Amino acid sequence: MTDMETPENDAPESPDTGEDTAQVPDLAAELAARDEEIAALKDKAMRAAAELENTRRRLEREKADASSYAMTGFARDLLAVADNLRRALEALPTAGVDGVKGGIEATERELIAIFARHGISRIDADGQKLDPNRHQAMLEVPSADVAPGTVVATLQAGWTIKDRLLRPAMVSVAKAAE
Known part of the structure; x- marks a missing residue:
């Protein structure tokens, strides 16, 4: 039997039932x-x-x-130490305590240097426009010398750690003289 004579080729074609098209x-x-x-x-x-x-x-x-920012809480706690050192320096009389004053100043410089090594820096607020993201206005002072809304005095230093605010600066702000 040749290829042309296989049983599949010999079978008669079936009538179209519609199953293939369905x-x-x-x-x-x-x-x-x-x-x-x-x-x-x-x-x-x-x-x-x-x-x-x-x-x-x-x-x-x-x-x-x-x-x-893992040390943020620790840094906030140390800010109180920095504030107290600054207050101690400001409270010392001007004469007679040079040794004590020098020691406190050296301690404060060392603390500020340690802060700087860890990305902690003081916010410079005096003379700047009030920024509610960095400053906390505590009082308004009438002033004809500076524009209203300008920081005239820092009551407590503000601090940042890298680019985040640790504590806002507490400031007094100028207002228009009456």
Whole structure:
């Protein structure tokens, strides 16, 4: 028997029953549904990967912030020591206590140097425009010398750690003279 005489080729053609044409649209619809499902799963996978990457970046940023600002509470506690050293210097009489004054000044300089090594710095407020993000206005003083809203005196120094506020400067602010 040759290839042309195989039983499959010898079979008479069956009359068209309509089953083959009904299966073609069903297969096309099923294929379209599968394509939509594949597209949806790809989208879902891409969104999950993006969310994972965003979470990783956020955690890295939080970790960096935690290490940079871990000593914030300790630094706030030490600000009281710096304030008390400054008050002690201001309360000393001008004569007769040069040794004590020199010792307190040296201690204050050392504390300020330690603060600087750890990114803690004093806010310079005198003569600047009032910034509610860095200054806390405690009182208003009538003044014809400076523009209203300008800091005329610092009552308590403000401090920052790197780029974050540790404590706002407590200041007196000029207001228009009456």
